[in-house]
Amino acid sequence: MKKIILSINAGSSSVKISVYSSEQNRDPEKLAETQITGITAPPAKLTYTRRGVTVTKNQAVTERLETQNDAFKVLLHTLTEDVGLPEIASKGDIAIACHRIVHGGDYTTAQVINQDTLHHLETLTDLAPLHNIKALQIVQSCVAELPGAANVACFDSQFHASIPEHIYTYPIDPVVARKNQLRKYGFHGISYQFITRAVARFLGREPADLNLIALHLGSGASACAIKNGRSWDTSMGLTPLAGLPGATRSGSVDPSLVFHYASDVGKLSPNSTKDLHISEAEEILNQRSGWAALTGTTDFGAIAAAPPSPDNHAKNLAFDLFVDRVCAFVGSYYVSLGGRVDALVFAGGIGERSARLRAAVADQAGCLGFAVDGARNEGVVAPGEDGAKGMVVQDVGREGARHRTLVCFTDEQFEMARGCAEDAELWT
Numbered sequence: 001m002k003k004i005i006l007s008i009n010a011g012s013s014s015v016k017i018s019v020y021s022s023e024q025n026r027d028p029e030k031l032a033e034t035q036i037t038g039i040t041a042p043p044a045k046l047t048y049t050r051r052g053v054t055v056t057k058n059q060a061v062t063e064r065l066e067t068q069n070d071a072f073k074v075l076l077h078t079l080t081e082d083v084g085l086p087e088i089a090s091k092g093d094i095a096i097a098c099h100r101i102v103h104g105g106d107y108t109t110a111q112v113i114n115q116d117t118l119h120h121l122e123t124l125t126d127l128a129p130l131h132n133i134k135a136l137q138i139v140q141s142c143v144a145e146l147p148g149a150a151n152v153a154c155f156d157s158q159f160h161a162s163i164p165e166h167i168y169t170y171p172i173d174p175v176v177a178r179k180n181q182l183r184k185y186g187f188h189g190i191s192y193q194f195i196t197r198a199v200a201r202f203l204g205r206e207p208a209d210l211n212l213i214a215l216h217l218g219s220g221a222s223a224c225a226i227k228n229g230r231s232w233d234t235s236m237g238l239t240p241l242a243g244l245p246g247a248t249r250s251g252s253v254d255p256s257l258v259f260h261y262a263s264d265v266g267k268l269s270p271n272s273t274k275d276l277h278i279s280e281a282e283e284i285l286n287q288r289s290g291w292a293a294l295t296g297t298t299d300f301g302a303i304a305a306a307p308p309s310p311d312n313h314a315k316n317l318a319f320d321l322f323v324d325r326v327c328a329f330v331g332s333y334y335v336s337l338g339g340r341v342d343a344l345v346f347a348g349g350i351g352e353r354s355a356r357l358r359a360a361v362a363d364q365a366g367c368l369g370f371a372v373d374g375a376r377n378e379g380v381v382a383p384g385e386d387g388a389k390g391m392v393v394q395d396v397g398r399e400g401a402r403h404r405t406l407v408c409f410t411d412e413q414f415e416m417a418r419g420c421a422e423d424a425e426l427w428t
């Protein structure tokens with residue numbers, strides 16, 4: 001029996017939805033994909049592709065989008081009102097709605113959402129302030145608007161359940177750490193799981209034999225050391241703030257910095273709500289830092305496009321700073337994997353689209369044996385873009401380089417839908 005799966009990915013700057021027709025234990029077949037990007041850099045843009053054909057591309061959204069849930073409603077309307085997509089002519093046609101929930105706390109597997117799971121997830125909202133509450137608002141919309149659908153929570157943290165204790169432990173009082181569950185969780189795991197499978201297939205290897213340094217570089221950016229197909233270490237931590245800088249996030253800084261930034265940083269921000277308690281400190285580091293603070297734009301495309309010149313000092317600085325921070329993880333993970341690295345993999349909006357960033361990182365990491373080929377690197381094409389047949393994984397490495405360098409067009413929505421197709425609980 002076929003079921004329609006709606007796979008919903010609420011990122012910090014975007015909402016992406018893919019619609020699949022799926023059978024149990026089969027790869028889901030994509031019917032349509034729609035997304036609103038640039039929610040943090042208005043006007044947001046809507047793109048809609050149905051059966052591989054672009055219906056709308058980067059159309060400015062006229063509705064006011066306060067939250068990811070507002071974007072979700074526009075996208076759901078786009079899908080259900082499209083006469084070319086009769087499979088979901090009625091909302092009742094949607095059997096499964098799967099949701100990317102960034103922080104899953106101690107959940108190590110996807111969960112069918114009921115009142116208990118929802119309540120437990122609500123307790124985690126403060127740990128992923130740019131994400132969890134927005135995704136949970138979308139879950140509530142689905143409960144209200146798609147009464148026939150089972151809602152499934154897929155966690156960005158679950159792929160990192162394999163990180164060993166000496167890596168996930170913070171050197172703080174263990175009693176407090178245990179009581180408050182203060183440890184490295186790690187995020188972007190749905191993406192890293194997709195990347196692991198896709199690269200294994202591309203290289204003709206079993207995931208269990210694969211070691212990768214994977215970089216998911218989007219509005220939020222992270223690195224992951226993948227050892228024998230499982231997460232060994234990752235740059236995000238207790239929350240998605242740690243590690244690399246992002247569109248509005250500082251990434252790792254000296255933890256004392258925030259007390260020197262402003263007085264009263266411990267007080268609740270006026271932007272806190274009944275459901276989200278965010279301190280001034282968290283707001284400064286999560287929402288008022290990163291590319292927005294350094295350059296005034298959250299669009300890394302604009303930063304990477306600025307040619308080196310004194311007139312572009314802020315953008316050039318942001319670019320160089322990012323290369324430096326990314327390479328610090330590449331070097332560190334190279335050592336923790338003992339130099340047995342099958343590939344350096346670029347993914348996420350920046351990793352997939354910025355040839356300049358890839359070249360700069362590979363050049364800086366050249367001493368480890370990574371190198372890109374200019375033409376291959378510039379020639380990367382997104383799968384399905386403008387009718388092009390770009391592959392999910394593309395080799396951008398230079399002939400003869402000691403290690404491979406790849407680009408992977410990650411697909412979190414597919415990875416979540418695939419998990420649902422394999423979840424027996426959803427098919428009885």
Ligand SMILES: Nc1ncnc2c1ncn2[C@@H]1O[C@H](COP(=O)(O)OP(=O)(O)O)[C@@H](O)[C@H]1O
Pocket residue numbers: 011012013014217218219220247298299300301302304348349350353354
């Ligand atoms: N051509 C480009 N070059 C570099 N970066 C780009 C380009 N196009 C988009 N981006 C970056 O990709 C980011 C979005 O990445 P994505 O992974 O889709 O984000 P999200 O974290 O919301 O899931 C944008 O914020 C933008 O900075």
Ligand SMILES: CC(=O)OP(=O)(O)O
Pocket residue numbers: 010011012013102156187188218219220221240
């Ligand atoms: C975890 C995270 O930062 O996600 P995104 O990059 O989608 O904002």
Ligand SMILES: [Mg+2]
Pocket residue numbers: 011012218219
């Ligand atoms: Mg994302």
